[in-house]
Amino acid sequence: MDFNKYNFSRNVILGYNLSNKHPFKKRAGNATGYYELKFDETLENDLKVLSDLYINDVSFKILGSKTNLYITDNGYDGLFVDMRPQNSRIVFDDNTQSFIVSANTSVYEFVNFTMKKGYDFAEFAGIPGLIGAGVVGNAGYTPSGKEFSDFVKEITVFDFEKCETVKLVTDKNFFSLRTSFIKNCNKIKTRYFVKEVVLKSDFVGEDAVREKFDAQMERRKPGLYYGFKEGSAGSVWSNAHLKPILKKSFRKLLIENPSINANFNGATFSPNGGMQFITGPNTTDKDVAKLFVHTLNKVKELYGVDLHKEVMILDSDGEIDLETFIKRNS
Numbered sequence: 416m417d418f419n420k421y422n423f424s425r426n427v428i429l430g431y432n433l434s435n436k437h438p439f440k441k442r443a444g445n446a447t448g449y450y451e452l453k454f455d456e457t458l459e460n461d462l463k464v465l466s467d468l469y470i471n472d473v474s475f476k477i478l479g480s481k482t483n484l485y486i487t488d489n490g491y492d493g494l495f496v497d498m499r500p501q502n503s504r505i506v507f508d509d510n511t512q513s514f515i516v517s518a519n520t521s522v523y524e525f526v527n528f529t530m531k532k533g534y535d536f537a538e539f540a541g542i543p544g545l546i547g548a549g550v551v552g553n554a555g556y557t558p559s560g561k562e563f564s565d566f567v568k569e570i571t572v573f574d575f576e577k578c579e580t581v582k583l584v585t586d587k588n589f590f591s592l593r594t595s596f597i598k599n600c601n602k603i604k605t606r607y608f609v610k611e612v613v614l615k616s617d618f619v620g621e622d623a624v625r626e627k628f629d630a631q632m633e634r635r636k637p638g639l640y641y642g643f644k645e646g647s648a649g650s651v652w653s654n655a656h657l658k659p660i661l662k663k664s665f666r667k668l669l670i671e672n673p674s675i676n677a678n679f680n681g682a683t684f685s686p687n688g689g690m691q692f693i694t695g696p697n698t699t700d701k702d703v704a705k706l707f708v709h710t711l712n713k714v715k716e717l718y719g720v721d722l723h724k725e726v727m728i729l730d731s732d733g734e735i736d737l738e739t740f741i742k743r744n745s
């Protein structure tokens with residue numbers, strides 16, 4: 416597929432090696448095309464071109480910071496669209512006491528901005544990635560159990576099927592645990608691109624937010640430090656699903672029962688920090704599949720529960736589920 420025949424604002428790089436863009440897997444295949452989506456005067460044109468791709472059934476995926484993504488050794492036969500964080504924008508609306516935030520704003524930048532204004536988004540402290548992805552994946556991490564859905568008031572998306580910008584209504588079925596209507600819709604074909612979000616929280620004053628922020632960052636420090644130092648996935652297995660059943664995180668299970676862990680050619684759960692999933696330079700998808708099968712079986716045997724995958728697995732033909740990944744690599 417020659418993506419340069421479409422009218423993108425900049426060149427699409429063909430045969431791009433995705434290892435360059437993978438924060439935690441050391442080895443990944445090529446994308447047929449790689450494109451940087453910028454939040455500037457070229458955005459509207461590029462969204463219309465992506466809409467052409469949608470209508471013509473040409474596969475594309477839009478990613479933010481790529482911290483919730485597993486790319487296989489096969490790479491991706493489609494256009495890998497990399498949303499850039501430059502020109503991000505946060506505007507405070509005095510009338511509604513809410514924040515209008517472009518999807519390419521980092522969660523880190525947003526929490527710092529709102530903290531200085533005294534609004535309480537400390538629950539988001541330490542969640543990596545961009546705001547758009549946080550909304551799509553309904554990210555969350557706190558002892559209070561709050562997630563993005565607790566703060567989202569409005570979502571503006573580009574609808575590739577209709578080729579227009581629309582506001583989505585977030586009724587009570589829009590979000591569920593670590594997912595959303597948008598995430599589910601985009602699985603097979605990317606229908607919606609989040610452009611902008613309105614987020615609202617209580618005013619409690621800067622000092623009160625900072626206190627919560629510091630406490631949360633203190634708790635998260637070792638996990639985040641090793642997460643980025645070792646290049647690990649924050650959430651291969653969803654704690655949000657595990658905790659209500661066992662009242663324990665996946666890390667706690669690894670500590671209680673070290674036999675849950677294994678090491679297949681570098682595919683393992685790190686002994687450090689949040690004990691997150693890591694790979695080595697020569698780890699293949701087959702090694703990863705062996706680790707996943709081992710872990711799933713051990714947790715089922717010891718605790719009687721099924722683990723839930725949280726990362727998106729991107730294979731040559733697009734997003735695949737865990738069962739397909741294991742079947743293809745056994």
Ligand SMILES: Cc1cc2nc3c(=O)[nH]c(=O)nc-3n(C[C@H](O)[C@H](O)[C@H](O)COP(=O)(O)OP(=O)(O)OC[C@H]3O[C@@H](n4cnc5c(N)ncnc54)[C@H](O)[C@@H]3O)c2cc1C
Pocket residue numbers: 476477478479480481482483484498518541542543544545546547548549551552553554555556597607608609610638639642643647648649650727
């Ligand atoms: C060390 C570490 C700690 C973590 N801690 C947490 C945590 O506490 N809580 C938590 O929930 N997660 C956590 N994660 C997982 C991950 O950081 C979050 O899911 C985060 O929200 C992903 O953001 P991202 O920009 O990296 O998204 P990406 O990985 O780039 O994308 C994730 C998904 O969102 C979609 N997407 C991204 N932007 C858009 C958009 N604008 N429009 C439509 N779809 C879009 C992508 O297609 C993809 O399906 C952690 C990860 C790591 C590595």
